[in-house]
Amino acid sequence: MEIGSFLGKLKGKEKEELKQFLALVLTDEIVQAAVWQVVNEQTEIVALGTPVEWDGDTGTTSELVTAVDATISSATEGMTMEPNEIIFGILPSWTDKAGILGSKRDFIKSISHELELKPLGYVAITDSVLSYLKMQEGTPATSILIQVSRDELTLVLVRLGHIENLETIGRSDDVVTDVLEGIARFKVSDNLPSRIILFNNMHNLDEISQNLMAVEWQSQFKFLHIPKVETLPKDVMISNCRSDRIWGGRTGERKRTRYTRTSCPKRKKKNRIT
Numbered sequence: 001m002e003i004g005s006f007l008g009k010l011k012g013k014e015k016e017e018l019k020q021f022l023a024l025v026l027t028d029e030i031v032q033a034a035v036w037q038v039v040n041e042q043t044e045i046v047a048l049g050t051p052v053e054w055d056g057d058t059g060t061t062s063e064l065v066t067a068v069d070a071t072i073s074s075a076t077e078g079m080t081m082e083p084n085e086i087i088f089g090i091l092p093s094w095t096d097k098a099g100i101l102g103s104k105r106d107f108i109k110s111i112s113h114e115l116e117l118k119p120l121g122y123v124a125i126t127d128s129v130l131s132y133l134k135m136q137e138g139t140p141a142t143s144i145l146i147q148v149s150r151d152e153l154t155l156v157l158v159r160l161g162h163i164e165n166l167e168t169i170g171r172s173d174d175v176v177t178d179v180l181e182g183i184a185r186f187k188v189s190d191n192l193p194s195r196i197i198l199f200n201n202m203h204n205l206d207e208i209s210q211n212l213m214a215v216e217w218q219s220q221f222k223f224l225h226i227p228k229v230e231t232l233p234k235d236v237m238i239s240n241c242r243s244d245r246i247w248g249g250r251t252g253e254r255k256r257t258r259y260t261r262t263s264c265p266k267r268k269k270k271n272r273i274t
Helices: 003-011 061-075 102-114 125-137 175-186 206-213
Strands: 019-026 030-039 042-048 081-083 085-090 118-124 143-148 152-159 162-170 195-199 228-231 271-273
Touching (some): 019 061, 019 102, 061 102, 118 125, 125 143, 125 152, 125 162, 152 175, 162 175
Parallel strands (some): 019 085, 081 271, 085 118, 143 195
Antiparallel strands (some): 019 030, 143 152
């Protein structure tokens, strides 16, 4: 479903009360919710939830649901009517050409069932970041995107907004070496984009950015110019999780290589906006 049709559906046939929905960024180390609303066929953010950690490697589905419950509770605090429609922002490594991987789809089903939520669709986090860049700059991005997480790096080669290659690298103590390995895996013959963009929604990227600026890039790869290294705001993923394609989102070739318990009980159910 295209975004225009989706927004039209949310807006309704006549002027009605503002339609709100939830967005949830869901990764292997953190979850974060936000409340969005539709105004004049445009989406705007109403509230951001507190990020909550969980461990995608060792955590249980129950722990994930509790973490999601906590971040949604913080996003909807003070609201008398709580949205129950939700869009999921997920890692590219959670998908393949057929859609969401089976085990990850089970996570989403459990979240939706346990918390009484109605899934509207999903968007790959990289796609939402590309939409953000296009919105900010007016033209499709040409760059190397690097999503930094606790255990891995996702490197995305983008030309004019089109994902040409994506590599996921296990993260070591030497992030610079990890980035060099990821770029080497692109195996491209053309010049690489002279722009490297780092992002995540949790870690401070200043040190990594400084270390990458010190790399002698042109001695190792085909860059026309010394690449500029940039970082995006920490909330870029959740603040742009509003899919251009509902229950779809572009996916490319993918390769796959703490939750901190909080003493928060399940939130008391509020009146649901349906």
